[in-house]
Amino acid sequence: MLPDIRTPLPGPKSRALAARLRSVEGANVTFLPQDESFPIFWESGNGCLITDVDGNQLLDMTSAFGVSALGHGAxxxxxxxxxxxxxxxxxxxxxxxxxxxxxxxxxxxxxxxxxxxxxxxxxxxxxxxxxxxxxxxxxxxxxxxxxxxxxxxxxxxxxxxxxxxxxxxxxxxxxxxxxxxxxxxxxxxxxxxxxxxxxxxxxxxxxxxxxxxxxxxxxxxxxxxxxxxxxxxxxxxxxxxxxxxxxxxxxxxxxxxxxxxxxxxxxxxxxxxxxxxxxxxxxxxxxxxxxxxxxxxxxxxxxxxxxxxxxxxxxxxMDASATVNRLGAYLRSHLDLIARKHTRKVTSIRGKGLMLGIQMDAHGAAVTLSDALLQNGIITLPAGNGDVLELTPPFVVTEHQLDFVAGAIDQALTL
Ligand SMILES: Cc1ncc(COP(=O)(O)O)c(C=O)c1O
Known part of the structure; x- marks a missing residue:
C-alpha cells in the first residue's frame, strides 16, 4: 500500500490540533512553526502506513524513531x-x-x-x-x-x-x-x-x-x-x-x-x-x-x-535477519543508483540492513529533502547536521513501497 494524500499537508484538522497543542505543551517539545507547515497528527497505523487525523495515509520510513520493526499495529x-x-x-x-x-x-x-x-x-x-x-x-x-x-x-x-x-x-x-x-x-x-x-x-x-x-x-x-x-x-x-x-x-x-x-x-x-x-x-x-x-x-x-x-x-x-538483509540490500541498490545519478547532491550511502543514510553535500540539505518527501506522503528524518537522510523503515516494508520511496527521492533531487 502506498501513500494516499487527500488534503494539503498538514491537513486542516492537523493544523487546528497544532494550534491547541501550542497553547498547552512546553515550547521546546513539538516543532510548531507559525506557518503551520508542521506537524501531522497521527491517528492510527497499519504496517508501514500511518493514517493522519485528516484521513491521509503516509508511509513511515522511520519506524517512528526506529522502534516499530514489526510495523505499526503489529x-x-x-x-x-x-x-x-x-x-x-x-x-x-x-x-x-x-x-x-x-x-x-x-x-x-x-x-x-x-x-x-x-x-x-x-x-x-x-x-x-x-x-x-x-x-x-x-x-x-x-x-x-x-x-x-x-x-x-x-x-x-x-x-x-x-x-x-x-x-x-x-x-x-x-x-x-x-x-x-x-x-x-x-x-x-x-x-x-x-x-x-x-x-x-x-x-x-x-x-x-x-x-x-x-x-x-x-x-x-x-x-x-x-x-x-x-x-x-x-x-x-x-x-x-x-x-x-x-x-x-x-x-x-x-x-x-x-x-x-x-x-x-x-x-x-x-x-x-x-x-x-x-x-x-x-x-x-x-x-x-x-x-x-x-x-x-x-x-x-x-x-x-x-x-x-x-x-x-x-x-x-519471521527470521528478521534474512528479511532485513534482503530488504536492506534492495533499498541499498536503489540508493546506490540515486547516488550515482545525483553525484553533486549525494556524496555517499551508508549503513547496514534497514538502517541506511544518504549523505548529502550540505548542512540542512537532508532537512529540505525530508520536507519534500513529506509532501509526497513519505515520513523520514534528517540526521547528523541535517546533512544525512536517515531511512529506518519497519521490517515489513514491501519492495513496492521501497520502489516508491526511491522514485520520490530521485524526483526530489532532480528538481
Ligand atoms: C544510540 C542511542 N542511544 C540512546 C538513545 C536514547 O534513547 P531514548 O530516546 O529512548 O532515551 C538513542 C535515541 O535515539 C539512540 O539512538
Missing part, C-alpha cells in the same frame, strides 16, 4: 499487551516481580549471547545507557567514561554527559560533570585516559548521521579496554534487534562487548529498555537487601515486558 505486541493488561497492567518491578519480567530477562540474556548475562531493565534508551555506565563504575571502581564525537546516548542528565551534541548540552553545561572524555569517532586512541571505567560506543551512529565504525577500530577499542581494565559498552539502542541485519550490530564485527545498552525495537512500541552485561561486568552491583539503589516506578512494567517478549519471539520467528 499484533504480536498488541495481543500480548491486551492479554497482560487483563491480568495486571502495572506491578512492583523491583519488589514483587511478574512472570513477564522474568521471561523478558531470560529472553534478553539468551539473545545477548553474553556469558552468565544479567539484565537491568529501564524505560528509555537513556536509562539503559545510564545503567550501563553505573555498572561499569561499580565493577571497575573507576570513574571516567570515554565516548565519541557525534555520539547520541539520550538526554537524561546522566546520559547527556556522553551525548556529544553541543546544542543539547550547552543550556545545561554547568550541570554536566566532566567524567566523560570525547574522542573523534573512528580515530585510533593512543591509550585510554587514567581511571577509565568504560568506553561507550555506537557501532553505527544513528542520530549522528548513520556513521559506521570499522571492525579494526572496534577491535582496537576492545583491546584498549582489556589493557586498561575498562569495560566496553556498546550502545545498541538504535542498532539492536536486527535493525542492521544482525541481532546486534557488534556481531557484524566479531567484537564482544561487556555490556549492551538496548531499547527502541525491544518493546514493540512500549517504552522499555535494557542494560545487558556479562555476569562479570554486572558483578559490581551490591546484592539488594530490600532497597534497590537503581530502580524506578515502572521498572519491569508488565505490559512492556509482555510486549517485548512477544516482539522478540516474533522477530525471531
Amino acid at each position: 499484533t504480536a505486541a498488541t495481543q500480548a499487551i491486551a492479554k497482560q493488561s487483563n491480568l495486571l497492567l502495572h506491578g512492583m518491578g523491583d519488589v514483587h516481580p511478574t512472570v513477564a519480567k522474568l521471561e523478558l530477562c531470560e529472553e534478553l540474556c539468551r539473545t545477548s549471547g553474553l556469558p552468565a548475562a544479567k539484565v537491568i531493565l529501564g524505560t528509555s534508551g537513556g536509562d539503559a545507557v545510564e545503567a550501563a555506565i553505573k555498572s561499569a563504575i561499580l565493577r571497575t571502581g573507576k570513574h571516567r567514561v570515554v565516548a565519541f564525537d557525534g555520539g547520541y546516548h539520550g538526554l537524561n542528565l546522566g546520559a547527556l554527559n556522553a551525548t556529544a551534541r553541543h546544542d543539547f548540552r550547552m543550556p545545561f553545561h554547568r550541570h554536566l560533570a566532566d567524567f566523560v572524555t570525547h574522542f573523534p569517532y573512528g580515530s585510533p586512541l593512543e591509550n585510554l585516559p587514567d581511571d577509565t571505567a568504560a568506553v561507550l560506543v555506537e557501532v553505527i551512529q544513528g542520530r549522528g548521521g548513520v556513521r559506521e565504525a570499522s571492525t579494526d577500530w572496534l577491535m582496537h577499542l576492545r583491546s584498549l579496554c582489556d589493557a586498561a581494565g575498562a569495560l566496553l559498552i556498546v550502545d545498541e539502542v538504535f542498532t539492536g534487534f536486527w535493525r542492521t541485519g544482525e541481532v546486534f550490530a557488534h556481531r557484524h564485527h566479531g567484537v564482544t562487548p561487556d555490556i549492551i545498552a538496548c531499547g527502541k525495537v525491544l518493546g514493540g512500541g512500549m517504552p522499555i529498555s535494557a542494560c545487558v552485561g556479562t555476569g562479570d561486568a554486572m558483578s559490581g552491583w551490591p546484592v539488594s537487601t530490600g532497597e534497590s539503589i537503581h530502580t524506578s516506578t515502572f521498572l519491569g512494567h508488565p505490559g512492556g515486558c509482555a510486549s517485548a517478549v512477544a516482539t522478540l519471539r516474533s522477530l525471531s520467528d
